[in-house]
Amino acid sequence: MVEVGLKYEIAFYGEVIKVDSIKGLYTFRIIELYKGKYNSQFITQKYTGTCSNIPSLKQLWIVYANFNDDKTIEVSGCSPSTGFRPYGSDSMPSPPDIKISQKIDDQIKSLSFYIWDLKFENRNLQDWIYQLEKLRTYKKTQKEISDKEKTATKLESYSVYIIISLIVNIVLLASLIFVILKKKNFAK
Template sequence: MVETGLKYEIVFYGEVIKVDSIKRTYTFRIIELFKGKYNSQFITQKYLGNCSCIPSIKQLWIVYANFNDDKTIELSGCSPSTGFKPYGSDSMPPPPEIKISQKTDDQIKSLSFYAWDLKFENRNLQDWIYQLEKLRIYKSLENQKLEKEKTESKIEPYSKYIIISLIVNIVLFLVLIFVILKKKNFAK
């Protein structure tokens, strides 16, 4: 899921802090940015229909999104974006069918559904934490690459100067040897 998600323009871990169901906009506070360039701590998602995801509950999210022309983002239902807690019938599979005898009361049925919900929430939590850790590893590796590139770019110009100065010193040394040998030959 993380590899698929990293194909999007911006990837972050954030929290839904504002829901405007009339304008169909949802504002996130970016807690940790993993990919993309964005200068603000807040970003707005617009619901554009069809595949747009609706983060209508204020909770933590891992977001994989693309930018719209107006610098808002669109959360696609096809992206692996996910909230900390599963919600709604779209993201939660139905509980398995349980064959219950006539004598079984509603409490057992209700407990069975409750156990199924807990199992699903537990699986979602495991996936969410796994994605978050994979993204942190990705960010760490990207930062290491940037640092290496910065270091190499700082060293590279100096190495050119060193090579040039070595060549100049060799030429000067050869001229000095030539002058000394010429004086010796001239003195004889």
């Protein structure tokens, strides 16, 4: 899911803090940015159609999205973006069918649905933590690559400075030798 998600322009871990379902706007507070450049702590998703994911619950989300022209984001229903608790979203499968005979009482049925909910929540929590760890690893490797590039750039800059200082020193030495030889020839 993370590999697919990183194909989008921005990836972050955040919290839905404002829901305006009438205007189709959902505001996230970015907690951790993993991919993309964004300078604000808040970002707004604009619902643009039937393929948009609707984060209607104020909760934590892992978001993979593309930018719209107006600097809002589009969270596609095809992206692996997910809320911490997927209830109320399309990502939650329907409960299993339980064939009830007259002998099974409602309490057993209720318990089996409760167990199903717990299993689903457990699986979702495992997936959630796995995605966060993969994203953090991705961010760390990107930082290491960036640091190596900066170091290489600094080394290139130092090389240029060393070459320039060598040329200046050679020119100064040649000038000094020229001045000394001219004074010797002038003294004769």
